[in-house]
Amino acid sequence: MIGPYKRSKFLAEQVAIEAAQTGMHVVVVNPTTPVGERDLKPTPTGRIIVDFLKKKFPAYVDTGLNLVDATECARGHIAALEKGRSGERYILGGENLTLKQILDRLATYTGLPSPTLRVPHFVALGAAVVDELWTGRIRGKEPRATVDAVRMGRKKMFVTSTKAETELGWKVVPVDGALRRAVDWYRVHGYA
Secondary structure (H helix, E strand, C coil): CCCCHHHHHHHHHHHHHHHHCCCCHHHHHHHHCCECCCCCCHHHHHHHHHHHHCCCCCCECCCEEEEEHHHHHHHHHHHHHHCCCCCEEEEECCCEEHHHHHHHHHHHHCCCCCCCCCCCCCHHHHHHHHHHHHHHHHCCCCCCCHHHHHHHHCCCCCCCHHHHHHHHHHCCCCCCCHHHHHHHHHHHCCCC
């Protein structure tokens, strides 16, 4: 588990599974990378979109994510409540996309250029170290790139939702609508 956030989620899941083993009705859902409108903070996924809209995405690394429509993800939670088996985990995923594919789709929706410069992970890691130090510690703001995020990015986080499809009736839908809704929402609400 890379970073305290991921570790905390894993440990919480273990507690939930242990509770199921003692007889409690517990169903675990593992949403992949939700995307959509109303991402107020924004989350790291939303930050990708906002940075793209602000033209603060000069380069990309070779990584990949499984993006899931946040609205569909909410429906998946309800399906897990109604149909899930106690003690089981279900991945609520969508499309496996490289970061470059995500940026290219955002370019198509917005008319903005997609970055063409791919940087090696060690360069991104160096930039993250500097960003955490300068932006995070010295300026007291949230860094755009964190060491943990770059470390996670070394691996494409592609998954399958076959179990959720079979047992919950989960349907993997294209993420284009969610990306478009997110772009529109961020623009309307002054994020970009």
